[in-house]
Amino acid sequence: MSTEVLETLIHSQLPAAARGDRDAYGRIVAGCQSTVTSIALAIVRDVHASEDIAQEAFLSAWQNLRKLNNAASFLPWLRQITRNLARDHLRSQYRRAPPGGDVESLIASVADPHPGPAEQLGDARDHAIAAAVIDSLPEESREVLLLYYREGQSSRQVAGLLGLQDAAVRKRLSRARERVREELLQRLGEFAKSTAPGAGFSAAVLAMLMVGAPPAAAATAFGAGALGAVNGATKLGIGALGGAFAGIVGGLWGVWFGVRKLLRQPFDERERRGVMAYALFTSALTVSFSIGITLLARVPGWIPHLAASVGFAAGMVFACGWWFPRILARRRAHELAMDPVGAARRQRHERLLGRIGAAAGLVLASCGVALGLWMSGRMG
Template structure:
């Protein structure tokens, strides 16, 4: 697999390395970016607006904007082009602003007329003096034998013949000296311009000014979650972020549709209350988990000295989430069937309908087609009863589902499994376990989701990886970690990005997430609709006679 590809060497001071470090909040690395490109941006701005001060202001605004939006840079190797794009926008805005400056009214002009006339004379005198100084500064660099013909020719408006007569030279010599003098003058002007531009280029003071300006601006840390790769995003409402949210909460989504189907099967008030309580607990614990992770992240960023302890606390929170969801699943698989058995004894009249017989064919869907003795499709649709066997087939679904290819349900075990707790080569769920694990919490070789534990872990809240970890919150690994709170040998640099295979992730992540969403939502919706259609409350059973 490409994700385990051989590592290559890289330049630690490359644009990509500096961008990754900056995404992790390293202002010194961003200072290197400023120092590297400040001359380019200031020069382009000066060429566009023709004012030294305004050009430096525009360049500084460009770097500040870049710091704020660094997480929107999709390809760090194109940093220069990206910065130039921001600069062009700033220049365009400057020109529009200048063009829209209001013209002063006639009354104001009359009041200022005398004042302006006075200052015009002063300004003209200053400008003329500056021009004279500049003129002589250029002419004095010419040898005298070239300077004299030029001054006579241009200042006195004399002909070549007259200049030759005045200087007692031949016309050919005058023409030669005029030509040579012009070339020397041209070169002198070029040198003068070069020196002036060289002296005007931004230096360390400009870099310091930019770093001082971004001091109060929060670093673009969220981009470090998937670095310069897939979720660049920048916006919560982008397709990638939406898919990540759905994939991370896949188990919770599955739980919702399972309980929705369960509510269609309740026959007593106690069953109804228990079902509502269970679904509420699933959602409440998921919300508490996410809120707890975000709180730990906030305090870790605010108090860096405690970041390591808070990182350990985040992993304890992950363990607590797994324990709670396993306990809730036991209640679904064991507690609810026991309650149904009790309700059948205490309120037999609530189960008089043919739909509620233990042998009702409506309680499951099974294809006649069998392959190697197993049905192609087997879905359990009725509420679990004591003694029920799990759904079993090539494609299986139910409270407990064991599939030879695919399984969906509360506890799902299959090569590709989706459930509250899923186990398989590919496990998707609230708690997903597999070679490829995805979920609110995932444990596997490669994992994606909200919180992941694996060899390579990619997460939105916390990632604990043996080799690499990439997260928008806590990233903990042996070799490489990328994120605002990263702990590893290589942290937020290009080597870390290379070990974590960010480039490969960038190419495949959206497709992976899209497939995850389809696998989660389609079976859940189909199962819920089939249950409501087949096992819904009988027409003669009203809320009033439920107990």
């Protein structure tokens, strides 16, 4: 997408997005995702982390979109949000190891024109090599070079996306070529193109607009599981099984999507085990409830169905409201120690999102239970 087309897209879609139109914002995300992920990757030198950061940047921009008065300021504003989040990420990785381990041996293995079987590179090795090459670049050249390869090697396009002059982009590219051997730049170019975000990235961002934070994700799972299962409970046979399946799929997606970043980048092994236990518990709760309430479709009366729903709600409130915050307590304390003002602001925001998500999940689930019981004739 050319810079002119992207600017037109932002100007046309931003007013609707500011009014809460997620589809309009999704089109903006699709247009800007390459720029945002490249900026994050240039700072953190890790593809998975860069995508997580880019998603957080788009979520943060969405939540503050009404504060933006000028559509022309959107892209510079989004770039700065991304850089701030990426630097926060680096500060939080206080035990961060060098990205590729033995950088010289990694570079040598790429430069070797006849690598042996043991040196054949998989995805993890390619990522490590790319991180090593990025580290060797001048800091000012990293964003430019990654975006240059992802945008069809057009310096003019990169200049427009980063708010630079074309001459400045060309100068930074020249400096990068002076610092890094050509074969390594070619490998970095292939890596940049192969890891560019696709349609799935913007779909994940749109999902995050509904989820927000891990506790809210679990609450959303609660709503999805309850509504899907109780809907299925109003029918018999295949219809009920289909409703249970929809509830299970929706619930499990919400749980695991919400904790994926914490499992990829745990604070320590203790936190990783705790998050995994939390995810397994809420998954089991969602599956049990979806199947159980479907099996109750043939049971007369409404008390068993209400009891099952209340039990499920109590389990989710315990997991999201009490257990999960304690799993993250050491991470939160460390973040506050590293950045008292910024971390406190982010944590307040996360708590607010969690409460909103939990309330929305409880309301949706309660409505689903009541509707299902009424439609089945149990509360006539």
